[in-house]
Amino acid sequence: MRKISKIGVLTSGGDAPGMNPCIRAVVRTALYNGLEVVGIRQGYKGLIDNDMMEMKHRSVSNILNLGGTILKTARCLPFKTDEGMEIAYQNAKARGIDGLVVIGGDGTFTGALRFSRKYPDIAVMGVPGTIDNDLCGSTYTLGFDTATNTVIEAIDKIRDTADAHDRLFFIEVMGRDSGAIALRAGISCGAEAILLPERTTAIDDLIKNLKDGHMNKKSSSIVIVAEGDKNGVWDVAKAVQKEVKNYDIKVTILGHLQRGGAPSSFDRILGSRLGFAAVNALIAGESQKMVGLQANQILMTDLEQALNHHEFKLEPDLLQMMDILSI
Numbered sequence: 001m002r003k004i005s006k007i008g009v010l011t012s013g014g015d016a017p018g019m020n021p022c023i024r025a026v027v028r029t030a031l032y033n034g035l036e037v038v039g040i041r042q043g044y045k046g047l048i049d050n051d052m053m054e055m056k057h058r059s060v061s062n063i064l065n066l067g068g069t070i071l072k073t074a075r076c077l078p079f080k081t082d083e084g085m086e087i088a089y090q091n092a093k094a095r096g097i098d099g100l101v102v103i104g105g106d107g108t109f110t111g112a113l114r115f116s117r118k119y120p121d122i123a124v125m126g127v128p129g130t131i132d133n134d135l136c137g138s139t140y141t142l143g144f145d146t147a148t149n150t151v152i153e154a155i156d157k158i159r160d161t162a163d164a165h166d167r168l169f170f171i172e173v174m175g176r177d178s179g180a181i182a183l184r185a186g187i188s189c190g191a192e193a194i195l196l197p198e199r200t201t202a203i204d205d206l207i208k209n210l211k212d213g214h215m216n217k218k219s220s221s222i223v224i225v226a227e228g229d230k231n232g233v234w235d236v237a238k239a240v241q242k243e244v245k246n247y248d249i250k251v252t253i254l255g256h257l258q259r260g261g262a263p264s265s266f267d268r269i270l271g272s273r274l275g276f277a278a279v280n281a282l283i284a285g286e287s288q289k290m291v292g293l294q295a296n297q298i299l300m301t302d303l304e305q306a307l308n309h310h311e312f313k314l315e316p317d318l319l320q321m322m323d324i325l326s327i
């Protein structure tokens, strides 16, 4: 069995609340087991630029409550090339890193999988960290809960003003390929419609529903549009405005505020559990896997399987509910 003596930890791709609790758990679990830990700054970019630092207990003090990531993050194009990967490998070897914990989403895992196939002597363990909740093998990803709560708080506020003015709001939420935030926030806020990348919404049906709602004395309406929806928030709003003349229409794009903020209790616990499990999995000789939450247990999934978006499904009962509860 391979023996790990030094773990490198990095956060990559979009930051997500809960990454800091996870880094803290990785560092302290590794130190508890007599391993050394290296923090890699700005994700894979730090591996290529040799931007790394030894981490001790006090390196991760008082970070449980912080959003973002103390290690910083980046989307690193050079790591996609063979040359970039080779430099990253040589730098990691020179530091004595023999195990890597990579915290991020699908882009991060795609890089991790390629890297560990090319250089199998460095073990790699993935931790699902993305607000998009779009990885197989973990019911929830780090940051999704906090981001959804942030979105709900914002939409509740918009509902107040929408109601005061009898307005119809189109609200774009994050999720390039995933409607997870849109669906949960939509159900939680009683949105009149939720547009998701996972299914096509007929604009005619949407217009009819909004008109019916108006006739049924709805004083405001909220349509949540996930970033990755095929129609796009502006085109939908324009198409509806043409047909629903008596409604004053506004568009709000929530944007990056969805990624910030102190992690929720759920994300602090999840980050701690996943960081702890990732280090223990590396010590146990595992590689090319992701630790994830399944039925409240932390289990492992092959990285390749974790990336299998096609198998990822939004909860069918939530999808069914969304058409029924907001009449």
Ligand code: F6P
Pocket: 013, 014, 105, 130, 131, 132, 174, 175, 176, 227, 259
């Ligand atoms: O992957 C998380 C995410 O927040 C997506 O929902 C969004 O499309 C993307 O990141 C935005 O990325 P950037 O911060 O690079 O614009």
